[in-house]
Amino acid sequence: MRKPRGTWKGMMAAAVCCLSLFVGGCGYELDGYSSSSSRAVSVLGDGNQTLRIDKVEQVTMYPWVQYYLRGLARDEVNLRRLARWVDSGNADYLLTITMPGFRVRSSVSNSVDNTLLSDTVVQLELVVRSGKNGTVVWRSGVISYFDKYETVDEGNAIRDGLKEALRRAFDRMQQKF
Known part of the structure; x- marks a missing residue:
């Protein structure tokens, strides 16, 4: 019996390599990371x-909610290595999180089925200002997120909506187009 020449892993590695060359040729970068640095590229610079x-x-x-959003923002910044997080004192950039809209509504699905459904609508906006002079460096615009959750705990639906809206706002911070 003849043995196959290439392995599955080898073929996948070649495909990923070709894809990264093709995507890189279009001006896009995988995961928002620059090839010259291990830190994410964003409106905050190189992450230092x-x-x-x-x-x-x-x-x-x-x-x-205020404390939950603070914790989520800190985790996203650290996970993406967008900047060095400081809790107090002077900083190069100041982040303001504004929530212009929010709604959570729970209802029973219908008269036969007693499943509790929660609708969550979250609107967030991130504003980054210079720590030196207070001028606005970047504004995300209002990010809206809506989802339906089949859960007994309304708090979990709220947490999931906040997390997704904030994640999308930080995604926008890293977009170059």
């Missing part, structure tokens, strides 16, 4: 600048 949250303005009745 410092960033701290200036304020979170939220419109919900839930007092924990």
Whole structure:
């Protein structure tokens, strides 16, 4: 029996290599990372600048949302290596998270099925200002996210909506087009 010349892993590696060359030729980069650096490219630069949250303005009745958004933002910045996070003091950039809209509504699916459904609508905007003079460096625009959740805990639906909206706002921070 004749043995195959290439392995599956080898063929996949070749395909990924060809795809990255093709995509790179179009001006796009995989994962938003520059080939010359291990840090993400964003409006904050190469990731060596410092960033701290200036304020979170939220419109919900839930007092924990402000702290949850702060934690999510810190985690996203660190995960993506967009900047060096500082909790207090001077920073190169200041981040303001504004929530212009929010709605959560729970309902029973129908008269026969007693499944609890939660609709969550979250609108967020990120504004990055210079830590030196306070001028606006970047604004995400309003990011809207809507989803339906089949869950008993309304808080989980809210957390999932906040997480996805904030993730999408940080995605926009890394887009070059």
